[in-house]
Amino acid sequence: MSMMAVAEQTETEPVVEKKSPGKALWLLAPGVIWMSLFLVLPMLMMVYVSFWTQTTFTIEPTLTLKSWVTFFTSDTYLGALWTTVRIWLIVLVATVLVGYPAALFVGLFVKNKALQTVLLVLCVIPFWTSFLIRVLAWRPMLGKEGAINMILMNFGITDAPIEVLLFSELSVIIGMTQIYCVFMVGPIAFMLGRIDTSIIEAAQDLGAGFWRIFRTIILPLSMPGVVVGAIFVSVMVLGEFATSAALSGRKVNLLGNIIVTQVGSLKWAFAAVAGVVLTILMGAVVAALLRVVDLRKEL
Amino acid sequence: MSTVLQLKNITKTYGDMRALSGIDLALPGDAYISLLGPSGSGKTTLLRVIAGFEHPDGGAILFDGKRIDTVAPHQRGIGFVFQNFALFPHLSVAQNIAFGLENRDVDPVTDRRVVDARVRDIISLVGLSGLEGRAVTQISGGQRQRVALARTLVTEPRMVLLDEPLGALDANLRARMRAELRAIRERCGVTFLHVTGSEAEALAMGDTVLVLESGRIAQSADSDTVYNRPASPAVARFLNCYNLFPGRIEGGTFVGGVGRFALGSGAPTRAASPAYAIRYDRVAVRPREAATAEDEIRIEANFVASEYSGAAVNSFFALDDGRVFEVESHLSHAAPETYAEQGRYALVWKREDALVYA
Structure with a gap:
């Protein structure tokens, strides 16, 4: 009897229609439209324009490789490319060296979650002022008669002002490291904060000292944070022009600065070539960083 | 039986709360000891004090006759199995187990072949053969428990502290692991101090059962005595x-x-x-x-x-x-x-x- 009843029940059960997954795709529509119009299309346009013919004051849509050849045979442009890569690498290393210990302190040694948040917010305080003010504020700091030189001379540590502090590659690196460090600290502190304390205690209990634990447990577990931070810093530093313009006294020309001057003098084709080169460089850097750690496993 | 661990008048307070108020204890070598206490009775604190993760406010801890209160946790030679197992998530089963041998400060094993051999032995002892290369996120709760135990046992501690080791397992597995833990301990010949909030687990597993009540040892006896002759009304109440x-x-x-x-x-x-x-x-x-x-x-x-x-x-x-x-x-x-x-x-x-x- 009961078997019959079960059979009957299943028969009378209404057929549930399978939801088509296509409907959920509508959620993507705004993003896809926006990005196509304002990101993908302009990028394709940039690649296209880089092959246009540039004369002194006009640009014509006749396809040519001339701008590309000029870019890769000119010392100015290749020099800018090399400077961009060099400054990016130095700033990247500097932000890790300054940021990692700070993140280690905040993420691992501060047990109080509220205090952790306060310390991370402190890192963001420089962002309460505008980017340009932050960059320009370095001038009275680093200048020949700036605060640092005055202090050094008043204490008798130096006799003459240190001129290399401002309007040099060093000042650009100091400025960029300060501005972008927080983008390194945040992701690393976040990853470190996620490490269960008992894991570190377990390593201790198994006999490992602090440096061993750091090398074998803490560092590998925080690597996704370092990679995410490095991606943030890389993308921002590679596209920089304002810091180098304000702090180098035009001595440091990054690809960003080249693009700005070319656009300023209506050399759209050259600007487009530099733009394409910069985009490829960023893509390569991000792809390389993503190979270091499998982020899919961590997020 | 020789005494392996001795606690003398150990006290520990957190703010106004007395977690441990004068613990006196002597644990024999080669024995299974269960430490039973309601939540908040100070049992985890006691374990953490013995392991060195917390410093006692007063009293002395003697391990093998030597005072270890001031010795850092990584130099005490006491194993600790965490309730949540605390496995290293980025290492495989075999790498987790080899961690202590390779990375300890005192007398690390540098010969790859020795490490491999010892890891292989302990893996077969705890019944994990075939899972050596697996990530610890890809194995079941019971298997993780065994990795945690193997990781500690392979370093050959004189004593192993287990903080509610079966708490994270389902009932069926818990019953099976009880027998297995006892068997593994007998094969290793070390002292296990097993903390639990379950009276059934404490009575079933311990050669000696310690009952902790408001930061004090309320009773220390064999299971039969604790069950039939609880030393105080508090112990009787807790036996449920x-x-x-x-x-x-x-x-x-x-x-x-x-x-x-x-x-x-x-x-x-x-x-x-x-x-x-x-x-x-x-x-x-x-x-x-x-x-x-x-x-x-x-x-x-x-x-x-x-x-x-x-x-x-x-x-x-x-x-x-x-x-x-x-x-x-x-x-x-x-x-x-x-x-x-x-x-x-x-x-x-x-x-x-x-x-x-x-």
């Missing part, structure tokens, strides 16, 4: 198998909230406050009019509900002073009786079966 009555002793009787109980021949156990305890399974339920023998105590109560647990039925009665009284009837003794709801019954037990504290 005694009906307890507060009250006082007057002449030869105990005066409690629901009447006077004549005392048996034994002397009352000394305790901070007087109490009368009768085990759930020592009580018989009879109709009100049934006769009572000379050596029996009888009270009346109203039946509330009963709970079937397979081998036994636990019946709950409301006493006249509002307390709940529990009776456990084993179904191997008699067929389960059905009681009328709110019906009044006589609850009867032998005078000699009661435990009296004064």
Whole structure:
């Protein structure tokens, strides 16, 4: 009897229609439209324009490789490319060296979650002022008669002002490291904060000292944070022009600065070539960083 | 049996709260010791103090006769198995197990072949063969438990502390791991100190059972003694198998909230406050009019509900002073009786079966 009843029940059960997954795709529509119009299309346009013919004051849509050849045979442009890569690498290393210990302190040694948040917010305080003010504020700091030189001379540590502090590659690196460090600290502190304390205690209990634990447990577990931070810093530093313009006294020309001057003098084709080169460089850097750690496993 | 660990008057406070208030303890080598305590009794704190993750405020810890209070945790040579296992998530099963051998400060093993051989041995000891290369996120809870244990045992500690090691496992697995933990310990010959909040687990596993109550060792004895002769009303309450009555002793009787109980021949156990305890399974339920023998105590109560647990039925009665009284009837003794709801019954037990504290 009961078997019959079960059979009957299943028969009378209404057929549930399978939801088509296509409907959920509508959620993507705004993003896809926006990005196509304002990101993908302009990028394709940039690649296209880089092959246009540039004369002194006009640009014509006749396809040519001339701008590309000029870019890769000119010392100015290749020099800018090399400077961009060099400054990016130095700033990247500097932000890790300054940021990692700070993140280690905040993420691992501060047990109080509220205090952790306060310390991370402190890192963001420089962002309460505008980017340009932050960059320009370095001038009275680093200048020949700036605060640092005055202090050094008043204490008798130096006799003459240190001129290399401002309007040099060093000042650009100091400025960029300060501005972008927080983008390194945040992701690393976040990853470190996620490490269960008992894991570190377990390593201790198994006999490992602090440096061993750091090398074998803490560092590998925080690597996704370092990679995410490095991606943030890389993308921002590679596209920089304002810091180098304000702090180098035009001595440091990054690809960003080249693009700005070319656009300023209506050399759209050259600007487009530099733009394409910069985009490829960023893509390569991000792809390389993503190979270091499998982020899919961590997020 | 030699003493492997000795605690002398260990105290530890957090702010105003006394977590440990003067623990004196001597643990023998090569034994399974369970440490039973309700949550908040200080059992995890005690374990963390022994391992060195917390510093005691006072007292001394002697391990193998040497004081270790000031020794860093990584130099104590005491193993710790965490409740959540605390496996290294980025390392494989074999790498997790090899961690201590390769990375310890004192006498690390640098020969790859020695490490591999010892890891292989311990993996077969705990029954993880075939899983060496797996990520620890890809194995089951029971297997993780074994990795945690193997990781500690491979370093050959003289003593292993286990913080509620079976707490994260499901009931079925827990029962199996109990037997296995005991077997593994016997093969290794080290002392296990197993912290648990489950009285059944503590009684089943420990050669010696320590009962911790408000930061003090309330009793230290074998399972049988703890179960049948709890040292204090608090221990009896925590064992979850005694009906307890507060009250006082007057002449030869105990005066409690629901009447006077004549005392048996034994002397009352000394305790901070007087109490009368009768085990759930020592009580018989009879109709009100049934006769009572000379050596029996009888009270009346109203039946509330009963709970079937397979081998036994636990019946709950409301006493006249509002307390709940529990009776456990084993179904191997008699067929389960059905009681009328709110019906009044006589609850009867032998005078000699009661435990009296004064």
